[in-house]
Amino acid sequence: MKCEITITDEGCVALTSDQTLGDSEVKLISTVLENPHCKLETLKLWSCKITDEGCVALTSALRSNPSHLRHLDLSDNNVGDSGVKLISTVLENPHCKLETLKLMKCKITDEGCVALTSALRSNPSHLRHLDLSGKNVGDSGVKLISTVLENPHCKLETLNLWRCEITDEGCVALTSALRSNPSHLRHLHLSDNNVGDSGVKLISTVLENPHCKLETLNLWRCEITDEGCVALTSALRSNPSHLRHLDLSDNNVGDSGVKLLRELRDDPHYKLETVRPHR
Secondary structure (H helix, E strand, O other), X not given: OOOOOOOOHHHHHHHHOOOOOOHHHHHHHHHHHOOOOOOOOEEEOOOOOOOHHHHHHHHHHHHHOOOOOOEEEOOOOOOEHHHHHHHHHHHOOOOOOOOEEEOOOOEOOHHHHHHHHHXXXXXXXXXXXXXXXXXXXXXXXXXXXXXXXXXXXXXOOEEEOOOOOOOHHHHHHHHHHHHHOOOOOOEEXXXXXXXXXXXXXXXXXXXXXXXXXXXXXXXXXXXXXXXXHHHHXXXXXXXXXXXXXXXXXOOXXXXXXXXXXXXXXXXXXXXXXXXXXXX
């Protein structure tokens, strides 16, 4: 039987209004998600003032009907460690098919990262895109995430960790994991962290691995100088075929560093489509 839903003018006003959703509205949405006939694949609840209370209803619905939702965005909400622990119970469900999880600018600490990475280690094969940007993670959190990345069953393709207060210490764990399992990650965003030249040198050891398939590397505002550019361009010359987009904007890159980057961009042997800075 064909199912039809008729929306009145009043309903259209509600749908198109600029009112912010909250926990009560998430509870209503959750009643839809737990319906076994629901085929919703993408749910974006960015900046909706959702708290852990809303996460209780949401995750309860997804545990009862885990197989359809593919993309979940809870960024810029009041979701803390307890909320992430609830979401983790969904991720560890072998029937969960979630491919994208965005928790940018949520209030997550190491405690939340422990639960999240534990779930991903137990069920690593579905998630493709993970965003924990916005002062969530830190070096200790990156170390936990690295245990997921080094799992040969991990299929993560995009990892966003901008502005996460990551230093060289975090880069050591991250690059060690990517050297042991280099073939899946395609897009890495480490911008606005304290990476520096030493961190870039570590990342370069990943890029020079012939099994590395990284296509996008964003390192803007990472305190990188010409020294880091030397290591980076040397790695790309030894393995030139995969990287497409490189962003080193707003770093301390001088004329010699820009010259190295420009030579890579202009050389037909390389596949670089976007290089910044490009002066």
